[in-house]
Amino acid sequence: MLRRTIASLKSSISLHITEEKDRICPKHIDSVITFVLGGPGSGKGTQCAKIVETFGFKHLSAGDLLRKEIVSDSEYGSMILDTIREGKIVPSEVTVKLILRELESGDNHKFLIDGFPRSEENRIAFEHITGSEPNFVLFFDCPEEEMVKRVLSRNQGRIDDNIDTIKKRLKVFESLNLPVIDYYAKKGKLHRINAVGTEDEIFEQVRPVFAACEKKATIT
Numbered sequence: 001m002l003r004r005t006i007a008s009l010k011s012s013i014s015l016h017i018t019e020e021k022d023r024i025c026p027k028h029i030d031s032v033i034t035f036v037l038g039g040p041g042s043g044k045g046t047q048c049a050k051i052v053e054t055f056g057f058k059h060l061s062a063g064d065l066l067r068k069e070i071v072s073d074s075e076y077g078s079m080i081l082d083t084i085r086e087g088k089i090v091p092s093e094v095t096v097k098l099i100l101r102e103l104e105s106g107d108n109h110k111f112l113i114d115g116f117p118r119s120e121e122n123r124i125a126f127e128h129i130t131g132s133e134p135n136f137v138l139f140f141d142c143p144e145e146e147m148v149k150r151v152l153s154r155n156q157g158r159i160d161d162n163i164d165t166i167k168k169r170l171k172v173f174e175s176l177n178l179p180v181i182d183y184y185a186k187k188g189k190l191h192r193i194n195a196v197g198t199e200d201e202i203f204e205q206v207r208p209v210f211a212a213c214e215k216k217a218t219i220t
């Protein structure tokens with residue numbers, strides 16, 4: 001049943017997800033889902049690696065999943081490349097489909113979804129397609145000058161790590177991603193992390209969030 005639903009998602013990329021019948025209830029329904037948000041270069045990927053090491057989560061970087069599509073033979077490759085180069089947001093259906101595939105694979109039921117959702121439209125598409133909400137959300141709060149400095153010295157050969165694209169990404173972050181962060185703050189699901197400091201100092205703010213989650217899981 002689930003395979004069929006994913007197959008139909010694959011074949012209908014322009015679907016409009018507005019009705020109950022479009023939802024699916026897959027095995028990740030009992031999973032722990034954490035969204036990891038913050039501007040470009042705020043340190044999301046760096047801290048996710050530490051969370052994986054310490055708490056055994058599976059790390060799904062939406063950006064990495066999209067970049068993999070570019071180098072695979074995907075029909076969306078050139079569209080994704082153009083979108084990333086412009087610092088814009090890839091259509092929700094494409095990104096959610098890639099995330100869903102990862103949520104459905106393997107035995108790990110604890111997920112860090114890094115760099116997604118980037119807009120209210122992304123958030124709503126995820127909730128409708130998966131029928132799930134995150135258990136909690138981390139927000140790495142970092143000043144723009146620091147983010148620019150970090151991205152420019154990241155040195156991974158990314159087509160979007162240049163000053164022109166960074167400026168566009170920061171604008172998109174402010175106008176489209178901050179409303180998502182506000183949404184989760186109002187729902188009481190947001191953990192704001194001061195993203196300035198050494199990697200270890202920042203992780204000491206992150207650790208208690210996951211330690212509390214583990215404790216709760218042991219009690220229930």
Ligand SMILES: Nc1ncnc2c1ncn2[C@@H]1O[C@H](COP(=O)(O)OP(=O)(O)O)[C@@H](O)[C@H]1O
Nearest residue numbers: 040041042043044045046150153154197198199
């Ligand atoms: N606390 C920190 N202080 C200084 N540089 C950092 C810190 N955390 C990460 N970095 C560096 O900044 C760059 C961006 O970090 P990254 O984790 O890739 O950010 P994001 O995933 O949010 O885009 C990387 O080169 C990384 O090594």
Ligand SMILES: O=c1ccn([C@@H]2O[C@H](COP(=O)(O)OP(=O)(O)O)[C@@H](O)[C@H]2O)c(=O)[nH]1
Nearest residue numbers: 040041062063083084087088089090115116
């Ligand atoms: O859900 C996502 C995640 C990423 N991106 C695109 O991928 C780029 C890089 O995102 P990533 O999270 O890898 O990097 P960051 O912005 O944190 O440096 C973004 O600017 C977007 O163009 C997207 O469209 N949707």
